[in-house]
Amino acid sequence: MKLKLIYFIFGIFIVLYACNDNPYKQGKILYANFCANCHGERGEGLKSLIPPLLQSDYLEQHRKELPCIIHQGLKGEIEVNGRKYNQEMPAIPKLSFFEITNVLNYIQLNINQSDTKNIFTADEVEQGLKKCE
Amino acid sequence: MGAAGLAIGLMNCQNDAKSCRNQGGKLPIVGNRDITSQGDTLYPTIRAFTFTNQEGKAITNHTFQDKIYVVDFFFTSCPTICPKVTAQMLRVYERFKNNSNLLLLSHTIDPKRDTPDYLRNYAQKLGISDAQKWHFVTGEKDSLYAIANDYFSIAKEDPNTPGGFDHSGRLILVDKARRVRSFCDGTNPQEVDCFLRDIETLLKEP
Numbered sequence: 001m002k003l004k005l006i007y008f009i010f011g012i013f014i015v016l017y018a019c020n021d022n023p024y025k026q027g028k029i030l031y032a033n034f035c036a037n038c039h040g041e042r043g044e045g046l047k048s049l050i051p052p053l054l055q056s057d058y059l060e061q062h063r064k065e066l067p068c069i070i071h072q073g074l075k076g077e078i079e080v081n082g083r084k085y086n087q088e089m090p091a092i093p094k095l096s097f098f099e100i101t102n103v104l105n106y107i108q109l110n111i112n113q114s115d116t117k118n119i120f121t122a123d124e125v126e127q128g129l130k131k132c133e
Numbered sequence: 134m135g136a137a138g139l140a141i142g143l144m145n146c147q148n149d150a151k152s153c154r155n156q157g158g159k160l161p162i163v164g165n166r167d168i169t170s171q172g173d174t175l176y177p178t179i180r181a182f183t184f185t186n187q188e189g190k191a192i193t194n195h196t197f198q199d200k201i202y203v204v205d206f207f208f209t210s211c212p213t214i215c216p217k218v219t220a221q222m223l224r225v226y227e228r229f230k231n232n233s234n235l236l237l238l239s240h241t242i243d244p245k246r247d248t249p250d251y252l253r254n255y256a257q258k259l260g261i262s263d264a265q266k267w268h269f270v271t272g273e274k275d276s277l278y279a280i281a282n283d284y285f286s287i288a289k290e291d292p293n294t295p296g297g298f299d300h301s302g303r304l305i306l307v308d309k310a311r312r313v314r315s316f317c318d319g320t321n322p323q324e325v326d327c328f329l330r331d332i333e334t335l336l337k338e339p
Contacts, residue, residue, distance in 0.1 A: 037320075038216045046216050047223075048258040087258075090212040090295065 027106025030099055034092050035107075043111040049087055051080040053107050067100050067128035097126040153327035155315060160306075160334055163285065163313040179283045179311040184240070184270035187253040192238075192268050194311065201335050202236040204305040205319060206281055206288045208243035209255045212295050218302040218319035223259065225304070226267055228329060234336055237267040242278070242288040242298050244271045285313060306331055308338070 032041075038050045045052030053059060058080040059066065073091035077084055095103070104120045155161070164177035179194065186192045203225050207215040222237060229235045241247035247255075252269040261267050271277075281288035284305045291299040304325065306315040315331035317324040 036217075037214055038212070040220070046220055047260050049219075049255070050216055088210065 024102075024106050024110050026099065027102035027104075028110070030095070030103040031106045031111075034095070035103065038089075043107060045080075048083060048085065051078065051083070051085045054111055056080050059107070059112075064128055064131075066104055067097070067125045068132040070095060070100050070103065071129055072132055097129055098122055100129070101125040152323070153330060155327070155331055155334070157334070159338070160308075160314040160331055163316065176310075176312050177283070179307060179313070180280065182272075182276065182280055184268075184272035184276070185249055186264060186268040186270050187249055187256050188264045189249045190264075192270050196268070197236060197238070197307070197311075199309055200234055200236050201309060201314075201332070202238050202307050203332070204238045204240070204284050204286075204307060205303065206240050206242050206277075206284075206286055206300045208241050208296065208298055209247050209251055210243065210296060211298070214302045214320050218304070219259065221304060221319045221322065221325045222267075224322075224325060225329065225332070226261065229332065230263075230266060232336065235332065239267070239269045240277050240280070240288070241269070241271045242281070242290075242300055244274050244277060247271050283313075285316060304328055306335060308335060 035053070039045055039053050040050075043053035043056075045054075051058065058078060062069070069089070070092055072093075074089040077086040079085070101120050101122045101124075104125065108114045108118055108120065109116065162176045166177070167175040169175060181194050183191055183193045203222070205218055205222055207219060219239075222239065226237055241252065249271060252271060253264075256262075256264070256267065256269050278288050281300075284303075284307075286303050286305065287299065287301040289299050290297060302319040303316050304319045305313055306328065308314045314335055315328060317328035319325065
């Protein structure tokens with residue numbers, strides 16, 4: 001019984017470690033499934049209809065709100081790189097904080113080639129989600 | 134020798150198109166044909182229609198007389214494949230915007246929400262100011278869903294899909310005799326490459 005528990009905990013650590021070690025792997029799949037249809041495969045957006053995620057000042061300025069935006073969606077007018085957008089973004093409530101972390105890091109580090117100092121931690125995202133309105 | 138060089142050169146040009154369904158020559162007519170008792174062949178054609186475009190103008194099959202046109206189905210609040218398909222429709226638009234023999238026709242499948250005002254707003258956001266070239270139309274729901282069938286497309290309400298409507302993201306190419314001559318998956322840019330070639334081919338047809 002005790003041995004089983006040790007195996008179980010060990011297993012969890014391996015899974016968590018594997019995911020942590022590969023920040024883009026899950027993020028890439030999630031991005032393709034939930035984001036790319038609208039925001040484009042390279043985050044380029046679509047004219048004045050859908051804002052870009054690539055080199056977007058909005059992402060920099062609203063870092064703390066990003067987990068909630070993915071979780072709850074977004075309504076109303078926003079301005080991105082000087083252009084106004086007003087197309088409702090659907091919520092994706094089924095993503096866990098861990099998945100949101102991975103997709104944000106895919107956008108940050110892969111699409112935007114951002115410095116790794118800008119990486120999102122799972123803690124940061126979990127805290128961010130607690131502040132959703 | 135020179136001819137061989139030219140042949141190899143031409144083959145190279147066509148290399149990336151090898152995977153296309155239509156390999157040059159005349160485009161086939163899509164759909165099942167009937168043979169009448171007199172022995173004439175009847176091809177499936179697009180039924181007559183009347184819809185309303187983003188400027189509130191009536192758009193009918195006569196609008197497309199002597200033109201070839203590209204069709205898709207979408208809705209403005211679509212959270213799934215529509216923007217991807219619209220991005221490919223934009224490719225068609227950009228490529229042929231100065232060719233008056235080709236028009237574009239996008240049908241909403243959510244006519245309740247997508248009024249001409251909504252459609253005009255959507256078109257403007259895409260940078261389409263010329264409503265003579267690319268018509269975004271709305272109309273009777275039943276007529277919209279029925280005509281989707283003529284274009285070998287699917288359009289239906291389905292509360293279980295995200296956004297509430299189900300549809301195939303196809304682009305369809307229609308000739309001057311209102312027959313479907315080519316189609317592609319509008320979510321697949323490689324298929325759209327072939328589709329653009331098919332449009333070129335059909336434009337050359339007398």
